[in-house]
Amino acid sequence: xxxxxxxxxxxxxxxxxxxxxxxxxxxxxxLRARADQSGTTxxxxxxxxxxxxxxxxxxxxxxxxxxxxxxxxIRRLREQRLLTRIDGxxxxxxxxxxxxxxxxxxxxxxxxxxxxxxxxxxxxxxTLTLQLNxxxxxxxxxxxxxxxxxxxxxxxxxxxxxxxxxxIERRQRGLDLSQEHIREKIAALLREDWFxxxxxxxxxxxxxxxxxxxxxxxxLKDTATLQSxxxxxxxxxxxxxxxxxxxxTQQLADQVDRVAAWGASRQRAWSDxxxxxxxxxxxxxxxxPGRALSQRLRDQLRTFLPEAGPGEQTGGNxxxxxxxxxxxxxxxxxxxxxxxxxxxxxAGLHDQPLEEVVADVAPIEVDAKxxxxxxxxxxxxxxxxxxxxxxxxDADRYRTVGRITAICAVDTRIGREHERPWVAVExxxxxxxxLVEEWRFDWSKxxxxxxxxx
Amino acid sequence: xxxxFASLEEVIGDExxxxxxxxxxxxxxxxxxxxxxxxxLAEAQALLxxxxxxxxxxxxxxxxxxxxxxxxxERLPRRHLSTAEMLVGQALALIYLDPTTLETAxxxxxxxxxxxxxxxxxxxxxxLELHPRRRRLDERIAQESVRREVDKSxxxxxxxxxxxxxxxxxxxxxxxxxxxxxxxxxxxxxxxxLARLVAKGRAALGDLNEEEVEA
Numbered sequence: 001x002x003x004x005x006x007x008x009x010x011x012x013x014x015x016x017x018x019x020x021x022x023x024x025x026x027x028x029x030x031l032r033a034r035a036d037q038s039g040t041t042x043x044x045x046x047x048x049x050x051x052x053x054x055x056x057x058x059x060x061x062x063x064x065x066x067x068x069x070x071x072x073x074i075r076r077l078r079e080q081r082l083l084t085r086i087d088g089x090x091x092x093x094x095x096x097x098x099x100x101x102x103x104x105x106x107x108x109x110x111x112x113x114x115x116x117x118x119x120x121x122x123x124x125x126x127t128l129t130l131q132l133n134x135x136x137x138x139x140x141x142x143x144x145x146x147x148x149x150x151x152x153x154x155x156x157x158x159x160x161x162x163x164x165x166x167x168i169e170r171r172q173r174g175l176d177l178s179q180e181h182i183r184e185k186i187a188a189l190l191r192e193d194w195f196x197x198x199x200x201x202x203x204x205x206x207x208x209x210x211x212x213x214x215x216x217x218x219x220l221k222d223t224a225t226l227q228s229x230x231x232x233x234x235x236x237x238x239x240x241x242x243x244x245x246x247x248x249t250q251q252l253a254d255q256v257d258r259v260a261a262w263g264a265s266r267q268r269a270w271s272d273x274x275x276x277x278x279x280x281x282x283x284x285x286x287x288x289p290g291r292a293l294s295q296r297l298r299d300q301l302r303t304f305l306p307e308a309g310p311g312e313q314t315g316g317n318x319x320x321x322x323x324x325x326x327x328x329x330x331x332x333x334x335x336x337x338x339x340x341x342x343x344x345x346x347a348g349l350h351d352q353p354l355e356e357v358v359a360d361v362a363p364i365e366v367d368a369k370x371x372x373x374x375x376x377x378x379x380x381x382x383x384x385x386x387x388x389x390x391x392x393x394d395a396d397r398y399r400t401v402g403r404i405t406a407i408c409a410v411d412t413r414i415g416r417e418h419e420r421p422w423v424a425v426e427x428x429x430x431x432x433x434x435l436v437e438e439w440r441f442d443w444s445k446x447x448x449x450x451x452x453x454x
Numbered sequence: 455x456x457x458x459f460a461s462l463e464e465v466i467g468d469e470x471x472x473x474x475x476x477x478x479x480x481x482x483x484x485x486x487x488x489x490x491x492x493x494x495l496a497e498a499q500a501l502l503x504x505x506x507x508x509x510x511x512x513x514x515x516x517x518x519x520x521x522x523x524x525x526x527x528e529r530l531p532r533r534h535l536s537t538a539e540m541l542v543g544q545a546l547a548l549i550y551l552d553p554t555t556l557e558t559a560x561x562x563x564x565x566x567x568x569x570x571x572x573x574x575x576x577x578x579x580x581x582l583e584l585h586p587r588r589r590r591l592d593e594r595i596a597q598e599s600v601r602r603e604v605d606k607s608x609x610x611x612x613x614x615x616x617x618x619x620x621x622x623x624x625x626x627x628x629x630x631x632x633x634x635x636x637x638x639x640x641x642x643x644x645x646x647x648l649a650r651l652v653a654k655g656r657a658a659l660g661d662l663n664e665e666e667v668e669a
Contacts, residue, residue: 183557184557186553186557187553187554187556187557188553190553190556191553191554272559273559276556276559276560277556279629280556283517283518283519283629283632284550284551287517288639293551293635293638293639294548294551294552296635296638296644297547297548297551297634297635297638298548298574299638300544300635300637300638300644301541301544301545301548301571301574301575302574302575304540304541304544304575305537305541305575305579305583316537316540316541316583317659317660318540318648318651318652318658318659318660319534319535319536319537319540319657319658320534320535320540320543320633320634320656320657321524321532321533321534321535321655321656321657321658322481322522322523322524322525322532322533322534322535322614323478323479323480323481323511323522323523323524323530323531323532323533324480324481324525324531324532325476325479325480325531326479326530326531327531
C-alpha cells in the first residue's frame with residue numbers, strides 16, 4: 001500500500017493525464033493494426049503520417065492541412081507517452097517510432113474482443129496447471145539457494161503463472177462487457193420489435209446463461225486443482241524458509257480465489273437477470289402483444305387527476321384499497337402519583353351585605369342653627385358664622401362656612417355696599433385667623449320669594 | 455417446506471406463517487421474489503382463501519403471480535392508497551413496462567419517477583396535489599418538496615411490496631407494481647375495468663385524499 005501511495009503521489013505531481021479525441025484514438029488503433037499486418041513494431045515518420053492521412057480521410061474527410069495535423073497528432077501522442085522515438089538520432093534524420101505499452105493496451109481494448117470462452121478458459125487453466133506442476137517439481141528438489149528460489153519458483157510464479165491468471169481475469173472483464181452489450185441488445189430488440197423479439201431475447205439469455213454455467217463449472221473444478229498445487233508449493237517454501245516464494249504463492253492463491261469468485265458472482269447476477277427478463281416476457285410482452293399497455297397506462301396517469309381550476313386540488317379519480325395493520329390496543333399504565341387538587345379560587349361575592357352607616361346629621365344641624373340665628377336678624381354674615389363655626393371641628397370649618405354663606409344668600413337680602421370689608425370671625429393660632437367678606441343684611445324690606453335651589 | 459399442505463393446521467403451524475400473515479394484513483404484496491414465503495402461499499392458497507374469508511378478507515393471486523389481501527366489509531381496518539401513492543405507483547408501473555428498464559433488471563431512480571410525473575401531470579399540478587394544504591405553487595421549494603413527498607410515497611409502496619429501496623436514489627421495481635396498470639390491462643374500457651374493480655372491493659372512486667378508513 002505505501003508503494004501505491006508513492007506511485008499515486010508521483011502521478012499527481014507530474015500532472016499526468018490523457019486527452020485523446022476520436023481522431024487521435026483512431027490513429028493509435030490504426031497504427032496497431034498496421035503493426036500487426038506488417039509484422040513490424042517500428043514506424044518511420046513518413047509511415048506515421050501516411051497512417052494519419054488514411055485515418056483523417058475516413059474520420060474527417062473535409063479536414064484541412066493534413067500534414068500539419070499529422071505533425072500535431074504525433075507530438076500529442078509523444079507528449080502523452082503513447083508513441084516513443086526509438087532511433088535516438090535526434091534532429092539528424094527523420095525519426096523512427098514505436099507504440100508504447102499504454103498505446104498497445106488502448107488499441108487492444110478496441111481491436112480484440114477478448115472474452116472468456118469455454119475453450120480459452122480450458123487452455124489457460126490447463127497451461128497454468130502444467131506450469132504450477134513444473135514449479136512444484138523445481139521447488140521440491142531441495143537445497144535451493146536463495147537465487148535459485150528466485151529464478152525457479154518466485155519469477156515463474158509471478159511472471160508466467162501470474163500472466164496466465166491475468167489473462168483469465170482480462171477475459172472475464174471482456175465477458176462482463178459483452179454481457180452488458182447483450183442486456184442492451186435485449187432491451188433494443190424489445191424496443192424495436194416487441195412481441196417478435198421474444199425468441200431472439202430468449203436465445204440470447206439461454207446462450208449467455210449456458211456460457212456462464214460452463215465457465216463456472218470449469219472454474220470450480222480447475223481452481224480446486226490450482227489451489228491444491230499452490231498449497232503444496234507454499235508448504236515446501238515454508239519448510240525451506242523461502243519467504244519470498246511463500247509470499248508469491250499466497251498472492252497467486254488470492255488471484256485464483258478472485259477468478260473463482262467471479263464465476264459464481266456473475267452466474268448469480270445473470271441468473272437474477274435471466275429470471276427478471278423471463279418474467280417480463282411472460283407477464284408483459286406475451287400478454288400485451290400489441291404493446292398497448294404502456295400507452296394506456298400513460299393515458300391513465302395523464303388523466304388520473306380530474307380537471308381543476310387554478311390552485312384547486314381534486315385528488316385522484318380512483319384509489320386502491322389495501323389491508324391496513326390493526327393497531328394493537330395498549331393498556332394504559334396506572335398513574336401512581338398523588339392526585340393534586342385542581343387549582344381554584346373562591347367564588348366572587350355577588351350580593352354585598354348592607355352596611356349600617358351612622359347618618360351624618362352635622363350639616364342639617366348647621367343649617368338649622370343658621371336659620372335660627374337669621375330669625376334673630378343679625379347685622380351681617382360674620383355674626384352668623386362666628387356663632388356657629390366655633391362649635392365645629394377643625395376639619396369641617398371651611399365647609400361649614402360655605403353652607404352658612406349659601407343659606408344667608410338665599411334667606412336674606414344683602415346690602416349693596418360699594419366695598420365690603422374682610423372681617424375676622426375666628427383666630428387660628430397666633431398668626432392666622434379665619435376672614436370672611438362681610439355681607440350686611442338689609443332687614444328693611446321683605447325678602448322676595450326665590451325659586452328654591454334644586 | 456414446498457410440500458403440499460393437508461390441513462389449515464399444518465399451514466398455520468409452519469414457522470413462516472406468522473410473518474406472512476402479518477405482512478399480508480399490513481397490506482403487503484408477496485411475489486415470487488420472496489422465495490419461501492411465496493411458495494408457502496402458492497402451496498396453501500386454497501386453504502388460506504377460506505381462512506381469510508372468515509375474517510372478511512379475500513386472498514387474491516393476480517395473473518402476474520403475486521398475492522395480496524383485499525379487505526371486504528368494515529370488520530377489519532383497511533386503507534385507501536393516497537393520491538400521492540397512486541401517482542407514484544402508476545409512474546413506477548410505467549417505468550417497469552419500459553424495455554430500457556430491462557437493461558438494469560428493474561432498477562430505476564427516484565429522479566426518473568419525479569421527472570416522469572412532472573412530464574405527465576405537470577409540475578404545478580403535481581406540487582399542489584402532493585401538498586393538499588397549499589393553494590399556490592412556491593417555486594423556491596417546489597422541487598425539493600415534491601421529491602420529499604415522492605420519497606414518502608416510495609417508502610410506503612416499498613413496505614407494500616411494490617418496490618425495494620436500494621439506496622437514497624435507486625429503486626428496484628417488483629412485479630406487483632403491475633397492479634397499478636390493472637384498470638387498463640384488459641380489453642374492456644378503463645371505465646368498465648375500474649367499475650369491475652370497485653365492485654370487487656379492490657378500488658374506490660372519487661376524491662380520496664382521506665387516507666385512512668378505519669373499520
